[in-house]
Amino acid sequence: MTTCVSTKPAKTAAWMRNEHRIIAGLIANLSAHIAAVPSIGRDEWLSTLVQLVTRFRAHMRGHMKAEEADDGFLTPVLQRRPTLSREVDHLLHEHRELLSLLDQVAEEVAGLCAEDVLLIEDACHRLQHLLSAIRHHEEHEELLVTFVFSQDIGTED
Numbered sequence: 001m002t003t004c005v006s007t008k009p010a011k012t013a014a015w016m017r018n019e020h021r022i023i024a025g026l027i028a029n030l031s032a033h034i035a036a037v038p039s040i041g042r043d044e045w046l047s048t049l050v051q052l053v054t055r056f057r058a059h060m061r062g063h064m065k066a067e068e069a070d071d072g073f074l075t076p077v078l079q080r081r082p083t084l085s086r087e088v089d090h091l092l093h094e095h096r097e098l099l100s101l102l103d104q105v106a107e108e109v110a111g112l113c114a115e116d117v118l119l120i121e122d123a124c125h126r127l128q129h130l131l132s133a134i135r136h137h138e139e140h141e142e143l144l145v146t147f148v149f150s151q152d153i154g155t156e157d
């Protein structure tokens with residue numbers, strides 16, 4: 001994962017969009033995997049699921065940490081628009097919730113075995129719901145950055 005190294009609005013927005021593209025790719029890989037649970041050969045499928053979830057969780061941890069850093073995007077948003085503190089607090093709270101859910105699902109999939117047909121089905125449903133919540137969170141952030149930095153994006157390098 002890249003880190004956000006500039007507080008310039010255009011660079012902040014570009015960093016975020018690049019990160020969100022990477023996250024969208026990880027989500028697409030996970031979604032495709034959980035949409036195709038095999039009836040045989042589930043050991044290998046489970047092993048790949050654990051790897052994908054582990055990688056995704058690690059990326060999201062780093063991503064949220066970077067967003068919350070002083071040179072991330074939440075601090076510049078607050079500096080520019082202090083009235084948006086509730087929006088920023090909401091996103092920060094969602095970070096805690098999403099990481100908690102990611103921890104739970106990572107622990108759960110690591111404990112599954114090929115015979116756990118119902119548990120696998122349940123884990124996949126909850127994972128789909130979590131991926132959808134993360135997609136929504138990232139869209140919310142993009143809207144916020146576009147709104148706050150709209151006058152600067154495209155005018156700075």
Ligand SMILES: [Fe+2]
Nearest residue numbers: 064067095141
């Ligand atoms: Fe975020």
Ligand SMILES: [Fe+2]
Nearest residue numbers: 063067138141
């Ligand atoms: Fe984000």
